[in-house]
Amino acid sequence: xxxxxxxxxxxxxxxxxxxxxxxxxxxxxxxxxxxxxxxxxxxxxxxxxxxxxxxxxxxxxxxxxxxxxxxxxxxxxxxxxxxxxxxxxxxxxxxxxxxxxxxxxxxxxxxxxxxxxxxxxxxxxxxxxxxxxxxxxxxxxxxxxxxxxxxxxxxxxxxxxxxxxxxxxxxxxxxxxxxxxxxxxxxxxxxxxxxxxxxxxxxxxxxxxxxxxxxxxxxxxxxxxxxxxxxxxxxxxxxxxxxxxxxxxxxxxxxxxxxxxxxxxxxxxxxxxxxxx
Amino acid sequence: xxxxxxxxxxxxxxxxxxxxxxxxxxxxxxxxxxxxxxxxxxxxxxxxxxxxxxxxxxxxxxxxxxxxxxxxxxxxxxxxxxxxxxxxxxxxxxxxxxxxxxxxxxxxxxxxxxxxxxxxxxxxxxxxxxxxxxxxxxxxxxxxxxxxxxxxxxxxxxxxxxxxxxxxxxxxxxxxxxxxxxxxxxxxxxxxxxxxxxxxxxxxxxxxxxxxxxxxxxxxxxxxxxxxxxxxxxxxxxxxxxxxxxxxxxxxxxxxxxxxxxxxxxxxxxxxxxxxxxxxxxxxxxxxxxxx
Numbered sequence: 214x215x216x217x218x219x220x221x222x223x224x225x226x227x228x229x230x231x232x233x234x235x236x237x238x239x240x241x242x243x244x245x246x247x248x249x250x251x252x253x254x255x256x257x258x259x260x261x262x263x264x265x266x267x268x269x270x271x272x273x274x275x276x277x278x279x280x281x282x283x284x285x286x287x288x289x290x291x292x293x294x295x296x297x298x299x300x301x302x303x304x305x306x307x308x309x310x311x312x313x314x315x316x317x318x319x320x321x322x323x324x325x326x327x328x329x330x331x332x333x334x335x336x337x338x339x340x341x342x343x344x345x346x347x348x349x350x351x352x353x354x355x356x357x358x359x360x361x362x363x364x365x366x367x368x369x370x371x372x373x374x375x376x377x378x379x380x381x382x383x384x385x386x387x388x389x390x391x392x393x394x395x396x397x398x399x400x401x402x403x404x405x406x407x408x409x410x411x412x413x414x415x416x417x418x419x420x421x422x423x424x425x426x427x428x429x430x431x432x433x434x435x436x437x438x439x440x441x442x443x444x445x446x447x448x449x450x451x452x453x454x455x456x457x458x459x460x461x462x463x464x465x466x467x468x469x470x471x472x473x474x475x476x477x478x479x480x481x482x483x484x485x486x487x488x489x490x
Numbered sequence: 491x492x493x494x495x496x497x498x499x500x501x502x503x504x505x506x507x508x509x510x511x512x513x514x515x516x517x518x519x520x521x522x523x524x525x526x527x528x529x530x531x532x533x534x535x536x537x538x539x540x541x542x543x544x545x546x547x548x549x550x551x552x553x554x555x556x557x558x559x560x561x562x563x564x565x566x567x568x569x570x571x572x573x574x575x576x577x578x579x580x581x582x583x584x585x586x587x588x589x590x591x592x593x594x595x596x597x598x599x600x601x602x603x604x605x606x607x608x609x610x611x612x613x614x615x616x617x618x619x620x621x622x623x624x625x626x627x628x629x630x631x632x633x634x635x636x637x638x639x640x641x642x643x644x645x646x647x648x649x650x651x652x653x654x655x656x657x658x659x660x661x662x663x664x665x666x667x668x669x670x671x672x673x674x675x676x677x678x679x680x681x682x683x684x685x686x687x688x689x690x691x692x693x694x695x696x697x698x699x700x701x702x703x704x705x706x707x708x709x710x711x712x713x714x715x716x717x718x719x720x721x722x723x724x725x726x727x728x729x730x731x732x733x734x735x736x737x738x739x740x741x742x743x744x745x746x747x748x749x750x751x752x753x754x755x756x757x758x759x760x761x762x763x764x765x766x767x768x769x770x771x772x773x774x775x776x777x778x779x780x781x782x
Contacts, residue, residue: 382617390685
């Protein structure tokens, strides 16, 4: 399952860019390419497994120190190149997401992986605020700190409507252990409590997703799958260019108004009391 | 010798970490000035997800937001109560945090600079609200970055919970970070690493190792945090005042990608990294940089 999932990122990077390698000097785990999509060129980024990584705890495709700082460097390079461009001309950034988690390692903690992850989230968010359309395409797993580092700061999150696509705060086994449940109970609970669910259809009810995409073969994309996904990305880029830059737009969807009532109420009351304080 | 001199400084000191999250927040405002708690416990906006799982909610959802004045300027303090669900971020606590940061950003961009002080005692996402907790952290990050352009964001990690998980990114994005010796800051705590990668990777019963890596002295020593405070209300409040008055730094740590990427490239990853040696190396490179 994890092997299959980790192949998806590579497969989709190759399908969308026709390439499949890191830039010179980058670690083998971060693929990046500037390629045409629709009328424009976009920067594509993907974190992939690298069995030869010098950091043992990232070899299965986790986001570690080198991955996070490389993502940040590539994104900032694009921002610098486009600094003088008007918003309508800023290069879009497409994060292809298939990450099982952040790296769980002692080396990483010692060298401050929290700052590396922050630097990457900073770069993606700063690019979005500067007017670069930032799109996340979730083709497999998007878990926890891995997703915070790579993808979650996007204007638009696109995901496949497929059981192999999982967006969650923690993988099932660990979440079950920490909340003192069996994996089966946890899965059952997900059907009743939407934010706990591992099902992408339930995730869609949170109102954060821009669009759920239907593809026939998420592991080995067909030409028609590729066309569908490219069209969806081009459309999302266009909508991102015209839409608000700030992430609080995620609270405005119909689904969010239903599922995130408590958060929306807290926000409204805060705005009211702030003026009185 | 009169008796007063025999009373050691640490006995007279007012402890910060013995205070609740609310009292910690209240202790930071300028003396004699008015402050007000926003969306407080009497507003009763609680987590709708905890009771569904047999967990008692709390009327402030473990997040205390107070607006007042620090160093003579408007400021908002956002404090996570470590004693409630480990200070974890859920839908409501996350929304309170994001809303307060957005409002501070709105005032600041209108010329009324309003700093945010984050008191982070948290393990990160509240797993009972899993995906809404993770989404909230992404939104907190986004809002913090907008505020940071206009006014300083100061994180205090005092202990005893420490600051872990997604909220460690929030600390990493802050303009200034204040820690005590007993506080810890990292993405994954020792227990999580032991569970995921094995006891040979991290023995979570080894407390000396945990503090050698995540502890306040190490984080300040290696330049990943800015000030090492005693567990004292006066010291922490005075550090917060100093950073509010200083305003935003010329460049934030999380923007210094080239510096840190170079440091990671220089690491010997063939074995575990000695925390003390790393601290010395990074301190030396910082001094060299400063001399240039």
